Amino acid sequence: xxxxxxxxxxxxxxxxxxxxxxxxxxxxxxxxxxxxxxxxxxxxxxxxxxxxxxxxxxxxxxxxxxxxxxxxxxxxxxxxxxxxxxxxxxxxxxxxxxxxxxxxxxxxxxxxxxxxxxxxxxxxxxxxxxxxxxxxxxxxxxxxxxxxxxxxxxxxxxxxxxxxxxxxxxxxxxxxxxxxxxxxxxxxxxxxxxxxxxxxxxxxxxxxxxxxxxxxxxxxxxxxxxxxxxxxxxxxxxxxxxxxxxxxxxxxxxxxxxxxxxxxxxxxxxxxxxxxxxxxxxxxxxxxxxxxxxxxxxxxxxxxxxxxxxxxxxxxxxxxxxxxxxxxxxxxxxxxxxxxxxxxxxxxxxxxxxxxxxxxxxxxxxxxxxxxxxxxxxxxxxxxxxxxxxxx
Amino acid sequence: xxxxxxxxxxxxxxxxxxxxxxxxxxxxxxxxxxxxxxxxxxxxxxxxxxxxxxxxxxxxxxxxxxxxxxxxxxxxxxxxxxxxxxxxxxxxxxxxxxxxxxxxxxxxxxxxxxxxxxxxxxxxxxxxxxxxxxxxxxxxxxxxxxxxxxxxxxxxxxxxxxxxxxxxxxxxxxxxxxxxxxxxxxxxxxxxxxxxxxxxxxxxxxxxxxxxxxxxxxxxxxxxxxxxxxxxxxxxxxxxxxxxxxxxxxxxxxxxxxxxxxxxxxxxxxxxxxxxxxxxxxxxxxxxxxxxxxxxxxxxxxxxxxxxxxxxxxxxxxxxxxxxxxxxxxxxxxxxxxxxxxxxxxxxxxxxxxxxxxxxxxxx
Numbered sequence: 001x002x003x004x005x006x007x008x009x010x011x012x013x014x015x016x017x018x019x020x021x022x023x024x025x026x027x028x029x030x031x032x033x034x035x036x037x038x039x040x041x042x043x044x045x046x047x048x049x050x051x052x053x054x055x056x057x058x059x060x061x062x063x064x065x066x067x068x069x070x071x072x073x074x075x076x077x078x079x080x081x082x083x084x085x086x087x088x089x090x091x092x093x094x095x096x097x098x099x100x101x102x103x104x105x106x107x108x109x110x111x112x113x114x115x116x117x118x119x120x121x122x123x124x125x126x127x128x129x130x131x132x133x134x135x136x137x138x139x140x141x142x143x144x145x146x147x148x149x150x151x152x153x154x155x156x157x158x159x160x161x162x163x164x165x166x167x168x169x170x171x172x173x174x175x176x177x178x179x180x181x182x183x184x185x186x187x188x189x190x191x192x193x194x195x196x197x198x199x200x201x202x203x204x205x206x207x208x209x210x211x212x213x214x215x216x217x218x219x220x221x222x223x224x225x226x227x228x229x230x231x232x233x234x235x236x237x238x239x240x241x242x243x244x245x246x247x248x249x250x251x252x253x254x255x256x257x258x259x260x261x262x263x264x265x266x267x268x269x270x271x272x273x274x275x276x277x278x279x280x281x282x283x284x285x286x287x288x289x290x291x292x293x294x295x296x297x298x299x300x301x302x303x304x305x306x307x308x309x310x311x312x313x314x315x316x317x318x319x320x321x322x323x324x325x326x327x328x329x330x331x332x333x334x335x336x337x338x339x340x341x342x343x344x345x346x347x348x349x350x351x352x353x354x355x356x357x358x359x360x361x362x363x364x365x366x367x368x369x370x371x372x373x374x375x376x377x378x379x380x381x382x383x384x385x386x387x388x389x390x391x392x
Numbered sequence: 393x394x395x396x397x398x399x400x401x402x403x404x405x406x407x408x409x410x411x412x413x414x415x416x417x418x419x420x421x422x423x424x425x426x427x428x429x430x431x432x433x434x435x436x437x438x439x440x441x442x443x444x445x446x447x448x449x450x451x452x453x454x455x456x457x458x459x460x461x462x463x464x465x466x467x468x469x470x471x472x473x474x475x476x477x478x479x480x481x482x483x484x485x486x487x488x489x490x491x492x493x494x495x496x497x498x499x500x501x502x503x504x505x506x507x508x509x510x511x512x513x514x515x516x517x518x519x520x521x522x523x524x525x526x527x528x529x530x531x532x533x534x535x536x537x538x539x540x541x542x543x544x545x546x547x548x549x550x551x552x553x554x555x556x557x558x559x560x561x562x563x564x565x566x567x568x569x570x571x572x573x574x575x576x577x578x579x580x581x582x583x584x585x586x587x588x589x590x591x592x593x594x595x596x597x598x599x600x601x602x603x604x605x606x607x608x609x610x611x612x613x614x615x616x617x618x619x620x621x622x623x624x625x626x627x628x629x630x631x632x633x634x635x636x637x638x639x640x641x642x643x644x645x646x647x648x649x650x651x652x653x654x655x656x657x658x659x660x661x662x663x664x665x666x667x668x669x670x671x672x673x674x675x676x677x678x679x680x681x682x683x684x685x686x687x688x689x690x691x692x693x694x695x696x697x698x699x700x701x702x703x704x705x706x707x708x709x710x711x712x713x714x715x716x717x718x719x720x721x722x723x724x725x726x727x728x729x730x731x732x733x734x735x736x737x738x739x740x741x742x743x744x745x746x747x748x749x750x751x752x753x754x755x756x
Contacts, residue, residue: 024583028583029582039613047612116424123435132738132742135694146724334598337600361608366593370597
């Protein structure tokens with residue numbers, strides 16, 4: 001009797017979880033929508049009062065400010081849009097070089113931390129602790145001040161090696177004068193890479209078929225060195241160098257790495273490397289001791305143990321935190337604005353100050369960093385999937 | 393014939409000198425194998441080159457309490473920049489004769505933090521103590537009631553500002569982060585997707601863009617006439633930013649919970665709110681204490697970014713001193729001083745997190 005009753009009785013809608021969920025969702029959507037409406041309507045009234053034109057029309061206007069460093073041709077007569085592209089390229093440049101150096105330094109320190117040598121291990125531990133615990137902005141200011149205060153002016157520039165000068169205008173060094181042969185050397189280097197790819201495939205196939213091992217690594221290094229070298233010989237061994245010379249108040253010729261760029265790169269690399277080192281250490285420690293012993297007991301050589309057994313397993317643990325460190329390095333490169341390196345945020349900041357288009361400026365900053373972040377994480381997720389453990 | 397019986401115990405042989413004591417330790421830790429010996433020697437040589445000049449610069453040749461002019465003639469570090477401008481670096485533009493107020497506020501804060509270290513003190517009383525402490529600190533800083541003169545928020549600066557941004561930023565960001573994490577785990581699609589968009593959007597952009605948003609765009613969002621001080625706008629940016637990261641940490645804890653916990657809670661008839669409050673969150677939040685502290689450390693460091701929107705935190709007050717012609721050029725000393733303060737803060741937090749981790753792991 002009672003059972004029947006409870007079945008036929010209609011459940012009020014506030015006790016039905018499904019209907020309640022719909023009410024909750026509509027309610028929260030309405031709240032967010034109302035908040036957005038409130039903010040947007042306020043913004044529109046405020047903008048109207050300040051009579052600031054909205055939209056991205058300002059991107060085509062003449063920027064009329066100079067940018068110290070640029071990968072593409074730029075002058076004060078160029079548009080704001082081009083200035084922002086220059087900034088984005090500078091961000092990419094410092095992030096890319098920074099990530100490469102960070103991974104190398106971080107791996108080195110992480111391995112040192114695991115060294116059986118007490119002194120080396122402790123030094124690595126101190127490095128990790130100190131650099132992790134000091135804000136990156138403070139480190140950037142410190143290195144910038146160091147470059148600016150300690151290094152002499154261009155006239156008394158330090159000259160540690162022939163063709164290399166260090167002064168408070170930056171690090172200046174000689175590079176080979178560009179000739180057609182150099183381009184051919186680059187092409188032959190690429191050709192070498194392709195050759196190595198096929199060589200590896202062939203060597204693997206041969207090992208699978210016959211069991212014979214081909215020394216791929218040594219031959220690869222040989223190919224990478226030899227191909228460009230032969231091209232250089234064939235191209236008539238050009239040796240002309242563009243040597244920096246002191247003219248007036250600054251150096252001419254050679255390549256000049258500005259103190260802003262050096263301080264930013266150094267700060268980012270030293271800071272992030274401490275975190276990468278921790279990730280590398282944790283990854284290597286996660287591979288159990290038995291794995292190494294088992295690999296050695298089936299007769300693998302030391303480098304084979306590392307290459308075939310330890311690294312593939314450690315990488316799986318290392319890659320996710322490594323990805324987030326790469327992303328944080330890219331995001332931290334936005335602190336360039338504090339020491340005057342013209343990265344994207346810095347250029348956008350100047351643009352905002354000149355045009356008053358703060359809304360569009362901040363939106364652009366967020367959009368560009370979102371694109372950088374998302375593309376890095378898409379790539380790293382793809383790589384992570386590639387090295388992931390294939391389980392049955 | 394009498395059997396040979398040794399009455400006295402044989403003399404015990406001592407281990408060889410080369411395997412115990414200093415020599416043994418050095419042999420097994422510094423000189424095991426030619427590669428390690430080489431590494432040790434190279435490292436020692438490197439330290440020999442770096443350390444003595446550094447000590448010479450920092451301690452032997454340094455000057456401690458002089459004017460800027462004397463510093464320029466000294467070979468070593470000029471710590472006078474700290475000694476002379478100590479109160480400005482620590483308290484910024486807070487009225488000079490009132491600076492005991494932020495000092496007491498900081499002492500209250502340190503006292504509370506120190507008291508909270510012990511997990512036996514984590515009771516209801518502690519919450520009341522914190523609320524009373526925070527109100528007292530607010531009264532001391534702001535003034536305007538009792539006999540205390542009023543001090544505008546624009547005059548706050550130095551270490552109190554850094555601590556204020558960290559403490560209030562974190563206490564506000566933590567509950568928001570927990571709510572976002574629960575939202576992300578929710579079965580309701582709209583709530584789930586709004587949480588995901590928020591978290592990923594904020595984690596994809598640098599903090600500086602949010603600070604810009606706080607200082608440039610936030611005034612546009614509000615109706616005319618309503619205006620917040622820059623400190624509050626920076627605080628909002630820090631809260632919005634930190635909450636997204638805390639949400640991800642908490643999500644890790646929620647994912648670490650077994651299904652059985654949810655099912656058991658459901659089977660004894662608890663609703664969603666009670667399940668979370670009584671069963672899931674106490675366990676999940678406990679698992680993620682170490683990564684949460686890690687997140688707090690990085691939020692503490694990130695407060696230094698308010699320099700860029702010209703708030704006078706610890707870093708900015710030091711830079712202000714450095715822009716004074718008398719002290720121009722002594723950046724290293726000033727920055728090292730600030731770095732030591734930050735290091736002490738972060739290091740003690742990290743140490744505490746390691747201690748907690750150990751305590752919690754033995755319990756389970």
